[in-house]
Amino acid sequence: MNQNAAPSHDPNGTLSYEQAGVNYDLIDPLKVTAQRAAAATAGHLAAHGFTEVAASRGESAYVVDVGPFYLASIVECLGTKTLVADEMAKLTGRSFYDGIAQDTIAMAINDLITVGATPLVVQAYWAAGGSDWFGDNQRAQALVAGWKKACEVCSVAWGGGETPALAGIVEEGRIDLAASCTGLINPKERLSVGDQLSAGDAIILLESSGIHANGLSLARKLVERLPQGYLTEIAPGVTYGEALLAPTVLYSPVTEALWKAGVAPRYCANITGHGWRKLLRHPSELTYRIHTVPPVTPVLKFIQEQAKQDDREAYSTLNMGAGFAIFVKPEDAERTVEIARVQGIAAWHAGTVEAGPKRLLIEPLGIEFGNDDLQLR
Amino acid sequence: MNQNAAPSHDPNGTLSYEQAGVNYDLIDPLKVTAQRAAAATAGHLAAHGFTEVAASRGESAYVVDVGPFYLASIVECLGTKTLVADEMAKLTGRSFYDGIAQDTIAMAINDLITVGATPLVVQAYWAAGGSDWFGDNQRAQALVAGWKKACEVCSVAWGGGETPALAGIVEEGRIDLAASCTGLINPKERLSVGDQLSAGDAIILLESSGIHANGLSLARKLVERLPQGYLTEIAPGVTYGEALLAPTVLYSPVTEALWKAGVAPRYCANITGHGWRKLLRHPSELTYRIHTVPPVTPVLKFIQEQAKQDDREAYSTLNMGAGFAIFVKPEDAERTVEIARVQGIAAWHAGTVEAGPKRLLIEPLGIEFGNDDLQLR
Known part of the structure; x- marks a missing residue:
């Protein structure tokens, strides 16, 4: 696995992002194939009387014209920040999952707003390595409290979510966190997918x-x-x-x-x-x-x-x-x-x-x- | 971990769902706390001139009244079905990820439609145990093809998604699959959160x-x-x-x-x-x-x-x-x-x-x- 690659010949030498474990060369071709396949599905919206905002393809959130306003949606992953929180909990006895919750929501909200959307609804995706994860009450309560507070800061409704226990997929004692977010671009002139950007801005x-x-x-x-x-x-x-x-x-x-x-x-x-x-x-x-x-x-x-x-x-x-x-x-x-x-x-x-x-x-x-x-x- | 609990004293005796690894007693209290916290965020919609459909709390999808129609959204996890697909790939040399893609989308779509919504946009959440997962081209292409086909069957647009590599959180060689879905209840009389259900139906x-x-x-x-x-x-x-x-x-x-x-x-x-x-x-x-x-x-x-x-x-x-x-x-x-x-x-x-x-x-x-x-x- 690439994430186990040696940092470099010199153990104290330069450490690049790729050496640290993420190999975009493996992910990017799949991304491109997926993006093409995704783009080919846009026509389905016509069956419902709607159209996509084609310029939003490749942007941070996907936008559909539903008539009176635009609809924007997204799903975003937190990444591996929980591994730091888990280590720090061991070292300090403190749970950092209130902040981790904010991080997760920020991943989705900060992308959604780039297209001019007002975020309205956030859904929680908390996939744990087993039912036991949810048994640590202090940590679980911190996650809930932080999630709620971030919703308050952003004036969004927390719609619900998923809390699966995925032993065999997510590692024992770990959690895979993500957030989906739906918003509206209203009025429609708030749309910012870049057609207005110009020299002098x-x-x-x-x-x-x-x-x-x-x-x-x-x-x-x-x-x-x-x-x-x-x-x-x-x-x-x-x-x-x-x-x-x-x-x-x-x-x-x-x-x-x-x-x-x-x-x-x-x-x-x-x-x-x-x-x-x-x-x-x-x-x-x-x-x-x-x-x-x-x-x-x-x-x-x-x-x-x-x-x-x-x-x-x-x-x-x-x-x-x-x-x-x-x-x-x-x-x-x-x-x-x-x-x-x-x-x-x-x-x-x-x-x-x-x-x-x-x-x-x-x-x-x-x-x-x-x-x-x-x-x- | 509960999922490693012995099936029962008799190795060929009755096997219940709980014995097979999912302990709802650990998950459900957190779910209830999260649901209460989530419900307390509904008021934020007023800042945007909207209101939630309170009856959708506890239903399979969350619904917001945005004026001309209702907006429904959801995020859903596939679960552990990929573990079967991975085993079968080893045994048969075939990739089953086209069907797995349909399963994942079905989790979201089949919940979203319960409230009367027409699904419009699906987002893909494909969190792998490392960049290498995406390097298996046959499997990755099957996932993309199956995802696209399921979008066709449901006449939804595939808006985009996330393909993170989460070494240390998702197990090596595994993938955590989920889908988020956004739809509209249009016209509004299509809303089916149950107020109409009655004796005789x-x-x-x-x-x-x-x-x-x-x-x-x-x-x-x-x-x-x-x-x-x-x-x-x-x-x-x-x-x-x-x-x-x-x-x-x-x-x-x-x-x-x-x-x-x-x-x-x-x-x-x-x-x-x-x-x-x-x-x-x-x-x-x-x-x-x-x-x-x-x-x-x-x-x-x-x-x-x-x-x-x-x-x-x-x-x-x-x-x-x-x-x-x-x-x-x-x-x-x-x-x-x-x-x-x-x-x-x-x-x-x-x-x-x-x-x-x-x-x-x-x-x-x-x-x-x-x-x-x-x-x-």
Whole structure:
């Protein structure tokens, strides 16, 4: 298995994301086949009098035109962050599953809002390695409480969900967490699948709280290099494990507040796997010039240092302090920053969209990513 | 772990569902806590100008009133049926993942339609034990092809999905499959959350193709008792493994055809876990009297015999030949049976709803289930 591959010849050398266990070369061909098959099913909506918004194919959420408004839906996996929570529970006696619940919901919500949707309903998918998982009452209650609280932050209804016990599929003592989310784009002009994005638009970056839920394979692999493991202090009084478990920021309060203030994002990108390369998500030929780089969250700086990654590698994998990008008309830039801050989320007017070849220029760091660096469609 | 509990003192004695590995006593308290927390989030919809359909709490899908129509959504897990497919692939060299895909979609679709919804969008959740899972091209292509075909049968659009590699959470070489589904109840009078169900209504049962995707823990446990295991012939030319892997029937073509023919179900029950006890799902005090029992699918008869279950135990766990129940006005009963048959699905006018205490009477078998036999809310 690839996830057991040796980190490198030098045990303290550079550690890349692929070496840490995720081999996109194996997953991506299946993804492409699945995406093609999925696209071929769009015509079925006609039988019900509806049509898909074709531009949403390849975006973070799927959108259907149902007449009076658009319907957006998604299912998203948390990933392996629970493995860190499980280790930290052993080391500290504390359950971190309240934060883990927020992470899981954030995976779905933060993707759904990129297309301009207001999230309405979240469904829980909690697949445990056996019935026993649910018998740990403290942990189970933390998961429920955190899930409910994240729904409150995002003003969504928790519709229900699944709590299967999957011995033989999910490992004993572990849980596979995911969330599905359904929302509406209402009124329809809120749709932001990118047709409006154009040269001159401003790039606003919203702060992350830490690693969020992408790059955890790398973060976990690094623990092997740390004599004190997850209990390594990365700042006074803050351990590596605690810092990794900072819950993912929920960005829907910002997108909702923007709409209420009359600011319509021209496009959004959720910065998850592939790090800042996600800023290249939009299909058009456009150049993204970053002039202001947000401060790097301490845990991400620590990971970069320990993994001996240069900036290019780090920004191509991790969010590096920016968890979400909103593209707005230049005259809306400062207001967008202000509105985010009112919601308690730091934001920066970080750059500009320009005419030109498809590339991302992070000028303060001298990094350039081209079209070949991100293949999502 | 409970799933490793000894089957019983007598290795060839009766095997119950609980002995086969699923301990609802551990899961159900968490479910109740989660359901209460979820119900408390309903008010958030008001911020968006919407309201939940409170009667859908406790039903198989969650319903929100969004004005011109109702929105229904759900996420559903396949369960452990892939473990049978994986064994059979080793024994026969064939991939059964096309059928497995249909099973997964059926879990979501067959629940969503119980509330009167037309399924519109399905999202795929394919969480593998490592990137390598996706490297088996034959299996991956079968999964994609089966998923696409099931979408065709149900006239739904495949919106997208997740294909994470979760080494450390999902077991190596395994995959955790789930589907989320979003649909509309349109026009709104199609809503069937049970307020219309009343004494005199007819109970229509639709055939199952076999075990579907519930009771697999028991079915797998039985293999230990069979000298030829999954290759045991249960009928001429049909092995136990193949019979278990018959894909779950997709029932949405029936509910859609009913609506087009002017038949509005008063209530529906998807017969999954808890077997025929699911006929007691409706919250009202009503008696369900079954006068006609559909023929038992051969693989279910085989399981019942091998597990030495009496009829009461078997009907309380397995679908026993009936995968879906539709409750209609008595004058619609025969037409409902006909419409299902036109869709290629055998159906029986099996019984009647009566005033009386909450119980299910399966008269030909002398079985009675009471309210205490099903606690889902």
